[in-house]
Amino acid sequence: MAGGGTPDSVGDLARERERFEREAAEVSSRDAWEALRLRWVGRKQGVVRALLAAIKEVPVEQKREYGQVVNLLKRRVESRLEELEGELERAERQAAIGAAAVDVTLPGRRPALGSLHPVSIVTQEIVEIFSAMGYSVAEGPEVEEDYYNFQALNFPPDHPARDTQDTFFVEGGKLLRTHTSPVQVRTMLEREEPPIRVICPGRAYRFDNDLRHSPMFHQVECLVVDKGITLGHLKGTLEAFVRKLFRPETGVRLRPSYFPFTEPSAEVDITCPFCSGDGCRTCSDTGWMEILGSGMVDPRVLAECGFDPEIYSGFAFGLGLDRVAMIRFDIPNIRVLFENDERLLRQVRG
């Protein structure tokens, strides 16, 4: 009868009942239950209705038995559907309770905490140290003009020192600043008169890339211009700074060097923070570690920025923030800082 044919015997009814029981056993959702109901007792296409109507096709001698059996089937279908509906309702209630259940004995789930990048941590510390000494913070563009990045800092065109600053050039004759020093120039040009005491933290770009260098790196620049500023002020400021940033007993050593924008210029070493100067692998057994470049602002740079070098003098230094973060957090490879591996942040927060 399943295909719409006519049941003509009690045997067919028995097969129909088996079919119903199989289909009912497979019902596990409201939708499946509704489909089953329509298929068997739906007003238009229901199997039971068709079976009842088919009684007129049944041979006379079988009509009585057929009628009894088809009525039994009808009652069975109706009661089974009712039973199934109750089961589905209970299962739904159970699921809703389960989903909302709270096991108060379970440990709480820890919300993920954000944390600062090692470079941000040391930048903030350095800004705090200098703010306490009366410095203000200055910033400038990362896409910079040649004038501010080189010319005003006493790198004339074709000056060989330009070759030491592997420069990324961009469209329109601009470049990615190779150091934070152009912010010095911009600050001096903005101010009418000294005194100037600023620090300029920010990103700079050069195309070297190895264990110690990344094409993008962070620097903080310090600039002081006033009447009577001497190398002694530079050394005293550096000492006060590194003793706050590292350990109170940190020593400072200046070695003569060359930068176009300072005269005289000095590389600055500090006593190795890992061995306190006794010598270890990190400092190659020297007890010292080079951390920054510094010097007295070249009189030509002062004059270029509108300050009379006969009246004013100044000092400047530039410090690699990535290097400080590596020392502070004992990070061996600069690339670790920029790989965006969250585990680094968790360790630093630890």
Ligand SMILES: [Zn+2]
């Ligand atoms: Zn050491």
